[in-house]
Amino acid sequence: MQALIVIDVQNDFCPGGALAVPEGDAVVQGINALMSEFDAVVLTQDWHPAGHSSFASAHEGAGPYDVVQMPYGAQVLWPDHCIQGSTGARFHTDLHVDRADLIIRKGYNPAIDSYSAFFENDHTTSTGLEGYLRTRGIDRLVMVGLALDFCVNFSAVDAAKLGFDVEVREGLCRAIDLDGSLAAALSGMKDAGVTLA
Ligand code: VGL
Ligand code: ZN
Numbered sequence: 270m271q272a273l274i275v276i277d278v279q280n281d282f283c284p285g286g287a288l289a290v291p292e293g294d295a296v297v298q299g300i301n302a303l304m305s306e307f308d309a310v311v312l313t314q315d316w317h318p319a320g321h322s323s324f325a326s327a328h329e330g331a332g333p334y335d336v337v338q339m340p341y342g343a344q345v346l347w348p349d350h351c352i353q354g355s356t357g358a359r360f361h362t363d364l365h366v367d368r369a370d371l372i373i374r375k376g377y378n379p380a381i382d383s384y385s386a387f388f389e390n391d392h393t394t395s396t397g398l399e400g401y402l403r404t405r406g407i408d409r410l411v412m413v414g415l416a417l418d419f420c421v422n423f424s425a426v427d428a429a430k431l432g433f434d435v436e437v438r439e440g441l442c443r444a445i446d447l448d449g450s451l452a453a454a455l456s457g458m459k460d461a462g463v464t465l466a
Pocket of ligand 2 (some may be wrong): 310
């Protein structure tokens with residue numbers, strides 16, 4: 270059994286959004302077209318409370334894209350984005366949200382960011398997605414969405430470590446590419462055994 274995991278195709282990651290990924294909206298039609306090929310479709314939704322600790326605005330004297338040390342390790346600081354209930358947090362209006370079996374929200378813990386669909390950035394606190402997939406008998410995952418070098422990357426590497434067979438469709442992802450983050454993500458995914466297609 271295989272699932273399509275659609276990462277964070279939300280307004281704030283699309284052109285005009287608060288943390289716009291270049292061409293972020295270009296993946297939507299292709300993702301919609303893939304949905305019918307899978308036993309399950311899961312969407313993730315970045316879902317932060319106002320004042321979240323990953324926002325630069327929550328750190329005195331810091332700016333977007335600075336890196337700070339958090340109790341769980343290094344954390345990039347972002348512009349305020351995907352605030353719970355906001356227009357920016359909604360899925361892109363053309364995404365076939367009705368086709369989703371499950372929508373998993375992440376990043377709701379004020380003190381810990383969550384790039385991965387499986388674990389918060391402490392690499393320990395589970396989102397519950399692993400249990401959902403296993404109890405549905407799913408062992409193969411195809412991942413698409415935004416951003417390739419952050420949330421897709423962390424989700425794919427975690428899934429591979431958990432023992433899922435993981436493929437990332439690069440053509441249906443777009444990257445932020447901050448200080449070489451795209452190259453690092455591609456080599457990290459390969460090292461973890463993720464198939465890049
Ligand atoms: C993401 C940065 C902050 C992502 C989410 O979806 O890749 N990146 N929050
Ligand atoms: Zn976020």
